[in-house]
Amino acid sequence: MTLEEFGFCEWFQNQIDPSEEGKWTLARVTAVHKGWADISDGETTRPARSTGRLRREARHTNNYLTVGDWVRCKKFDKGDFAVIHSIFDRKTALKRKSVGRVVSYQLIAANIDTAFVVHTLDKGYNLRKLERYLSIVLDSGIDPVILMTKKDLLPDDLLNERIDEVRTRIPNVPVLPISNITGDGLDEVHDLLEPSKTYCLIGASGVGKTSLINSVIGEEDLYFTLPVREKDGKGIHSTTWRELIELDTGALMIDTPGMRELGHLDSTTGIDETFDEITALEDQCRFRDCAHVNTKGCAIEAAVEAGEISRERYENFIHMRQESDAAAEAHRRKHWKNK
Template structure:
């Protein structure tokens, strides 16, 4: 049995702890919350729904919420989301310009990639950018160590180290247990971590290994390209036997950026530092004399692929920002149209 403290709660006199719970499962519009002793199926109050301004306002797994409990029915009404200390945000899948909070109040994001054909350093860069932007600490987890040779492991570590500068990298096998002890040292009681990665990288298998029993369903991957099908279909927080909290998320092969000005500076701080050393402050990093970026590419200190990835992510962030600004303008215009119509209808009614 767990209490709020063991769910990661830090005493806060502003809130009545009897009305505080943590969101442990999000599945479409369905929520499950826990107060440390009892789990409740929860829904959003009408007042909450009326006050929502943005998709970021909806509860996410890991959120602390103010609730009205209905103990006899094991149900609860979510009235308010408490301020978040961190939030991992991506653009929602599809063509809509909406943000989606994947997980909230996380201390560490484990960016999970497998050591087989699916290893992708460009995807790792993208996850790192959003992790830094979230306020959490990134940690690279390379799985399926039992499926590759030691030489392949070292080659993968070398490749990932070039893009995950200063970020811890751990290689593990959920099958043999190799590296699992070191991983457990990173999963501390009262702390919340999240597993983020594509389908088929072994997140569900890892959770089963940490519990020592089958908690999550797993599926085989395709042998030709090492890609997997979605196994986890919703976001859920598990409390591990040692008291640490671990959030599992559905696989995300394409992760669209939402925000990332701070994250891109941290993820690509090596390139940002090179740009500061250029001879001219307005250097475009093409063929200008004294360009440190081109010099670093020429002498092998910076790969052209990494620099191109940096430029691509900058363009993508700028494009997304323009879309968000355009959407905000349209929403503001529609809001005033509704207000104007409401006022006209009101005066028409009064004049009758």
């Protein structure tokens, strides 16, 4: 596999100084473990450690190595570990705010082209949670596709009702209902996987991410799966680290651990794109700084009252926008306190 087939594109090539051509081995991070990582040049996978300088910079900037990163390294074919000297600027970076009051961010994966946002149609079906995942993906500049799993567990009338609800609630994003048990819809997913493009699966535990990878790859023993709790439909984590794998289509897939807690959001761009039909009305509000809550002349509230926007979607938009504003303010206070 060439570097280009492994996802190296013009974005990264433009970051190479012509005078340093051939100085480094270029590789991609395929898995991250405690204290070291697996990297690959497309042909060989090797364990690697970052230089002390790079580790210090990462601690200072909270910019740690993650799956999907492209790196410059030396000693790729010598010794126990290759040595990572620097990280290429990321084309995209999927991240979330860590759970809790302290403002910090967890980098999930990098350089992803398309994210499959996986959500269940059965127990655990929750459009608010789906919108939260979607806002994180859009904020990262990644193209989303929504995969609704476990369609085989619903009668046709309820299945159609929920799919219509998702497509109405979240317009302009592809929505595919699938079943890992019957295989229904998996051919459509397979057709979306383009060679040299990088994809990821994101969603809560128990929605079928690992089973989906097993189905798409066709090797059920590559990842083991754990049962879903019968009581609440929540899953037990079967993926304990993030890993980049090659599919038979030539596409690349990153599997991420389920995230039960999303923390507070600080993703204004992602929220605005998720609720674009709502934010499009903001310019029509009477006041420029309209809070869209009990405000005279608010075009958004008027659209809700007229039935043009569902109240549930409006309420989730307000909740997430307020959450994002609070997180951004906390970040600003922390920044000025540390100055």
